Amino acid sequence: MTQRLRVGCVGTGFIAGKHLAALSAFDDVDIVAVADAVAPRAVAVAAEHDARSYADGQTLMDTEDLDAVWFCVPPFAHGVLEETAVRRGLPFFVEKPLAHDLATAERLALLIEDAGLTTAVGYHWRYLDLVDRARELVADRPPVLVSGFWLDGTPPVPWWVDRDRSGGQLVEQTTHVLDLARLLVGEVSEVVAAHVPAEDDEHVPLASTVSLRFRSGAVGGVSSARVLPSRHRVGLHLVGEGYALELTEAAIVDHRLTVTTAAGSVSERSLQDPIAAEDRAFLDAVAGRGDDVRSPYAEALRTHALACAAERPAS
Ligand SMILES: NC(=O)c1ccc[n+]([C@@H]2O[C@H](COP(=O)([O-])OP(=O)(O)OC[C@H]3O[C@@H](n4cnc5c(N)ncnc54)[C@H](O)[C@@H]3O)[C@@H](O)[C@H]2O)c1
Structure with missing residues (x-):
């Protein structure tokens, strides 16, 4: 039987909606939790997916037992989310851009490389x-x-x-x-x-x-x-x-x-839906069933x- 994958999503705005639609169409994925800094947004999106809601991503990651997490937050919100994922050894998909600046992304890239974490970045083309x-x-x-x-x-x-x-x-x-x-x-x-x-x-x-x-x-x-x-x-x-x-x-x-x-x-x-394609490739890499992540963190850092x-x- 195919291994089921438990996933969470931090940020429940426009692009999170596209990823959650793709993820909910995969028959081996359970969306177990979502988080948003605007708590009612998270509650509403959680209800759509029969998932739990959180007002912040760190609590979501510290509470839930996940196989992977999606970070669909604005550029300024990067840093502590990725650090938490690295600390927990939790593979993550992150939307571009990696951050609002270069220093944050360079710092995170080193942590990710040291941890050998599986990552993917949303350069969907x-x-x-x-x-x-x-x-x-x-x-x-x-x-x-x-x-x-x-x-x-x-x-x-x-x-x-x-x-x-x-x-x-x-x-x-x-x-x-x-x-x-x-x-x-x-x-x-x-x-x-x-x-x-x-x-x-x-x-x-x-x-x-x-x-x-x-x-x-x-x-x-x-x-x-x-x-x-x-x-x-x-x-x-x-x-x-x-x-x-x-x-x-x-x-x-x-x-x-x-x-x-x-x-x-x-x-x-x-x-073709490239959001579904990038999500599938990342999930397959997380499950050890594939090796087609076309923009891991280190590659996205160059862009x-x-x-x-x-x-x-x-x-
Ligand atoms: N790949 C693409 O083509 C594509 C398209 C659109 C957006 N994006 C990227 O996705 C990211 C989000 O864009 P969007 O259009 O979904 O924005 P959005 O404003 O619609 O949604 C962002 C959500 O994140 C929440 N948020 C902000 N800070 C947070 C934090 N610290 N913790 C948890 N939630 C937080 C906000 O409350 C909001 O609900 C951006 O980096 C954007 O560039 C990519």
């Missing part, structure tokens, strides 16, 4: 079949030009616009595009960024451009803006010898890959360091 196809295409024809976009509105959650709590748009959103660029083009050797500051300097800049040079020799630019009525363009475009490739995300479950060559343009839309370097060029 890595689980898309379309991204696998893009990787095959660029494998023998490396891109020379990279253009990335996160052109969107300002998310309505209260913490987002506060630079010190969210980390900024590049750390909080564009990090997905930077991660995809690292995956498809390789490591970045040079970063130069320019920002259009908000009127209130404590707030996330209105727009940014980031110039990148890759170790492969490719060059590129990534544009971000938060002043639109809604999502306009989120994606990565690559140009290599004889092809242009465009990967875009209209919503978490709605991606498109368009490849243009001398033979014409071929476009493919995918409604986070790049996003932080672009976000705060002076620091």
Whole structure:
């Protein structure tokens, strides 16, 4: 019989809802407890899943006997949750970004490495079949030009616009595009960024451009803006010898890959659920049934360091 897995989730907002929906559809998973700093939120979500509720994640982890835990909290809330999981030897899935800053994530990465803990980070694009196809295409024809976009509105959650709590748009959103660029083009050797500051300097800049040079020799630019009525363009475009490739995300479950060559343009839309795919891969790793975590903490740290370097060029 397949081993049943007991899981908990800390944070019960937007993205937790996506993970809990995926987890509740797996027939080997029991959602036993959830926690949220806003206690009534946790109570309501717990009722949906026949689970127990807690007002903080540490108490949840100290009380429940879990196989794994999901951390779906805002960027500023990282640190003590991961430390508690490490102390208890509890594998965790954590949503990107790893933290609002680099120092917290670097400190946690050392603890996780010392403990040899199984972790996964929510860079969900890595689980898309379309991204696998893009990787095959660029494998023998490396891109020379990279253009990335996160052109969107300002998310309505209260913490987002506060630079010190969210980390900024590049750390909080564009990090997905930077991660995809690292995956498809390789490591970045040079970063130069320019920002259009908000009127209130404590707030996330209105727009940014980031110039990148890759170790492969490719060059590129990534544009971000938060002043639109809604999502306009989120994606990565690559140009290599004889092809242009465009990967875009209209919503978490709605991606498109368009490849243009001398033979014409071929476009493919995918409604694959990458949140369910990353959750399944992590659970299988925790259960010792699989080895397909595509963004463990140490790998995600490289993307986070790049996003932080672009976000705060002076620091
Ligand atoms: N992978 C993706 O595409 C994706 C999409 C959306 C959000 N996210 C990430 O998920 C994280 C959460 O985003 P969201 O949109 O769900 O935000 P949200 O504001 O909707 O939910 C966050 C929840 O965490 C709770 N919380 C805050 N601090 C806490 C703490 N210390 N302990 C317990 N609960 C706490 C809040 O009360 C809130 O209910 C962010 O880092 C965001 O970048 C990822």
